[in-house]
Amino acid sequence: MMTSAAPVHTPADLADALALRAAHPAAWLLAGGTDIMVYLEAHAIDPPAFIDLWGLPELRGVDSRGDHIRVGACADYTTLIDDPAVRAHLPPLVEAARTVGARQIQNRGTIGGNIANASPAGDTMPVLLALDAVLELQSAARGLRAVPLADFYTGYKRTVMAPDELIAAVRIPKPAKADRLHFRKVGTRLAQSISKVVLGGRLRLDGDTVTEARLGWGSVAATPVRSPKAEAALVGQALSPSTIEAAVAALDGDITPIDDVRSTAGYRVRVAGRILRSWLESLRG
Ligand SMILES: Cc1cc2nc3c(=O)[nH]c(=O)nc-3n(C[C@H](O)[C@H](O)[C@H](O)COP(=O)(O)OP(=O)(O)OC[C@H]3O[C@@H](n4cnc5c(N)ncnc54)[C@H](O)[C@@H]3O)c2cc1C
Structure with missing residues (x-):
């Protein structure tokens, strides 16, 4: 239940929503409300109004x-x-x-x-x-x-x-045929679990050689981040054991995790390296 007496504006269409957004810049946009409800329950926010986007086709x-x-x-x-x-x-x-x-x-x-x-x-x-x-x-x-x-x-x-x-x-x-894609979330359980570390990966391969590398990370910095040093260690290289170790070593310079209730910074660094190594090794066949 929504613990707020703030008015909820219900725009008729997107143009109406944008006009409301301009007229009420302090109002909070409300989509599914699954984050907002938690903030309201915790009394972490007190918005003057909401603009409900949920019903806009x-x-x-x-x-x-x-x-x-x-x-x-x-x-x-x-x-x-x-x-x-x-x-x-x-x-x-x-x-x-x-x-x-x-x-x-x-x-x-x-x-x-x-x-x-x-x-x-x-x-x-x-x-x-x-x-x-x-x-x-x-x-x-x-x-x-x-x-x-x-x-x-x-x-x-x-x-x-x-x-x-x-x-x-x-x-x-749309990814290319030569792209290898990956998602790995490390959490406490399979469901209802906030991540300790998340990796999204895309590697473009020409034969055994990496021509493009994208590594996206969650829970290892203040924002979701890419890891440019680890990506650079991969591009132009054959996916050999030494390339993989170079990428894992470079990752240390890309991520800045913290200790929090879910994990320690040291654990996150080790696990990030391990899930990267494990994915790259799986691509070697
Ligand atoms: C029990 C539970 C489990 C959860 N598990 C996970 C999980 O495993 N992984 C995970 O990532 N998240 C999880 N969440 C968090 C949450 O469900 C997600 O972040 C969800 O995608 C938020 O979307 P929403 O539509 O509910 O956002 P809302 O709560 O409606 O809004 C969230 C924020 O986004 C803003 N916003 C919404 N839509 C727009 C828009 N179109 N443009 C600009 N700003 C906008 C709002 O103003 C607000 O600041 C969980 C939450 C709960 C309560």
Whole structure:
């Protein structure tokens, strides 16, 4: 139950939502409410109003025409899990969605809410970073701008989103045939578990040689991050045992985990290295 007396604006369509967003910059956007309800229960937030995005058809659905998949910001996890194009082109995103909470949260939590909530432990962002996802940010005043997810976070729970903007959609390039994709979440349990470490990976291989590497991480820094040093250690190299060890060693310079209630920094560094090594070794056949 929502423990707030703040008014909830219910826009008729996206244009109406953008106008409300401009008129009420301190109001909170409300999608599935699965993060917001927790904050309200904990008395962690006290917004003057909400703008409810849940019922807007323009923010829902998946469009797979062309060379990318466009996922509406209010697409819930169950939609991602069931959508034929997401299943065909983006299996790690389906895997990530399957690990979020349990069925109730998957029916209500949205991809846009996960991204905008900006938790370093969010499960979709490592995969989306590995897939070079681009956000469509929209405002009434300036229209649409495209921001790579890799440029979206500026610090702990901070983003480049302006007070009059919202996330309209996530555009994800369809991976190439030569791409090897990966998702791995390390948590306490299989369901209802906030991650200790998450890895989303995409490696493009030409024979045995890595031509492109994307490694997205969760719960190892103040924001979801890529690991540029580990990626650089892979590109242009044959996927040999020494290349793999060089990438794992380089990863130390990329991640800055902390001790918290779920894990220690030392554990996270060790586990991040192990899950990277294990995936890369599996690609050697
Ligand atoms: C029991 C439980 C288990 C959970 N398990 C997991 C888990 O395993 N993994 C995980 O990653 N998360 C988990 N979560 C967190 C949460 O479910 C996800 O982050 C979810 O995707 C949030 O989406 P939402 O639509 O509910 O967001 P909301 O709660 O509606 O909003 C979250 C934030 O995003 C903003 N926002 C929402 N939509 C937009 C938009 N389109 N544009 C701009 N800003 C927007 C809101 O203003 C708010 O700041 C769990 C939560 C609960 C309660």
